[in-house]
Amino acid sequence: MSQAAREDRRQELVRAAYSQIAERGFEGLRTREVAAGVGVNIATLHYYFPTKEALIRGVVEHAMGRFRTTLAPHGSPADQLRNHLRAVRKLLREEPGLGLVLGELNLRSARDPAIAGIMRQTYDAWHQTLRGLLRRAVKEGHLPPEIDTDEVAALVVAALTAMTLPTLSSSPRTDQALRQLERWLGVSTPRAKKGNGVPPASD
Amino acid sequence: MSQAAREDRRQELVRAAYSQIAERGFEGLRTREVAAGVGVNIATLHYYFPTKEALIRGVVEHAMGRFRTTLAPHGSPADQLRNHLRAVRKLLREEPGLGLVLGELNLRSARDPAIAGIMRQTYDAWHQTLRGLLRRAVKEGHLPPEIDTDEVAALVVAALTAMTLPTLSSSPRTDQALRQLERWLGVSTPRAKKGNGVPPASD
DNA sequence: CCGATTCAATCAAGTGTTTAATTGACCGCT
DNA sequence: AGCGGTCAATTAAACACTTGATTGAATCGG
Structure with missing residues (x-):
């Protein structure tokens, strides 16, 4: 049980740090606050995570797992996409x-190779999964x-990633953007359909 | 000259702060470093910008102006879009x-109403400009x-905004995403054209 | 000489991290 | 059962350093 309890406490600390980052950003992440959030001494935090960086790595994995x-x-591929x-x-x-x-992790990845590696890996896997879905959708005749x-998958990743930014995510525009994406992908719910996109070779 | 010199010095400080944020993020923005970057004392910085926040506001305007x-x-509208x-x-x-x-400003806007206001305003203007272009493109028969x-404009804003994130901007995928967007918008350069998107009403 | 600028020195409030000590459960030994 | 010993877990207290901001004196152009 000690092994499981140990993991529980680590999780507690990671979740507290996650909340701190969500509330105050990386800028405002204080190890003391994290410890206080769990109700333990600051040294206990350092017992489980030797450095602040180690704690952050824990947060990265937690966030990605969501x-x-x-x-x-x-x-069908179309269903899965939608x-x-x-x-x-x-x-x-x-x-x-x-x-x-x-978003915070994304920015930090510009300065932190460790985080950059994890993010890159996650995005690559995501991109490839989407590409696989798109290929199968093509094979089934659902897409031309x-x-x-590859390019369509990149656009989907970009559009979904943009949703994580506060300025955009808090606005109804994001929903609009994704609705448009669904239409161009031909996976929008029929009754919500309005226009399906650009006709081929208009000039 | 004193008036112009004063503005020059403010600009110097803002640019130094901008570089600092670009290199080390908000997390790593230190007033001392900014002052040292220009070669003046820390008190001189506080003479021009009473607080760190004031300096940051200067950076916001500078960045948006770019x-x-x-x-x-x-x-034509299509040319302007492309x-x-x-x-x-x-x-x-x-x-x-x-x-x-x-990206840093975007994140900070979740916690800083002042920055949030500026960002929101900028995005709104951007969105509306794009929508205007799209409408004229429709009127000219370039788009169906x-x-x-509104939705297409939102998608363009989202895709371009996603480009500002380090993980995506450093990858060739972003170029792919924008190329796909150009195709769906029917503004891609002809010889680079490959597929034009989804045919209308594929079901 | 005077007001606008600049500076070295300093401050109070934090900052991540470490240290030395305490607790309590578990162990083999008598 | 009683006893010392080990070990993971936790803590209070500090350490060494950084941070944004302030101050009073010095400097310089007009």
Whole structure:
């Protein structure tokens, strides 16, 4: 049990640090506050995480893990695409702190190779999963074979990532952007459909 | 001259602070370093900017001003759209620090109403300019009339904003995403064209 | 000489991290 | 059962250093 209890406490500390970052940003992350949030002494925190950096690495993994549920392998590729878009949107709306933490991590990755590695890895996996879905959608005839699945996947990742930024996520515009994306991908719910995109070769 | 010299010095300090944020983030912005970067004493900085916050506000305006050149009112709406997409991309590639600073400001806006106001205002103006361009493109028959210009504008803003994040901007994927956007908008350079997107009403 | 600028020195309030000590459960030994 | 010993877990107290901000004297152009 000591092993499990140890892991529990680590989780407690990580979650407290996560909340701190969501509330006050990296700028405002104080080890003392994290310890106080769990109700332990500051030295206890350093007993589990030798440095502040180690604690942050714990937060990175925790935050990334929150996205594991957004890709459910049910239904057709088109269904999976639509469900993924909506699951991410829902997750970010229900847990606004997640977007903030992700944004902070994203920025820090410019200066911290360790975090950059984790982020890069996560984004790569995401991109490839999307590309796989798109390819299968093409194979099933749901998307025209001329599209570059790599580029479309990149656009989807970019649009969803932009949702994590506070200025955009708090505005109804993000929903609009994703709705438009659904239309161009041909996965929007029929009754909500309005225009389907650009006709091929208009000039 | 005293008036102009005074403004010069303020600019020097703001630019130094801007560089600091780009290099070390908000987290690592130190007034001493800013002063040292210009070669003046810390008290001199406080003479021009009473508080650190005042200095940051200066940085916000400076950063936002960098985007004023990306919307040139020449050519057809389609030309302007294409040129805008490419100008933003070019600006962010040539000046990587700008993306970082923008990202930092974006995050800070979640906690700082003053910055949030400026950002919101800037994004709104941007969105509306894009929507205007799209509407004129529709009027000229370059885009089909069924598209929701508001939603497309939102998607463009989201995609370009995502470019400011380090993890994405450093990857060739961002270029891919924007290329795909150009195709769907029907403004991509002909010889670079590959697939044009989703045919209308594929089901 | 005078007001605008600049500076060295200093301050109070934190900052992450470490140290030395305490607690209590668990162990083999008598 | 009683006893010392070990060990993980926790703590109060400080350490060494940094931070934004202030001050009073010095400097310089007009």
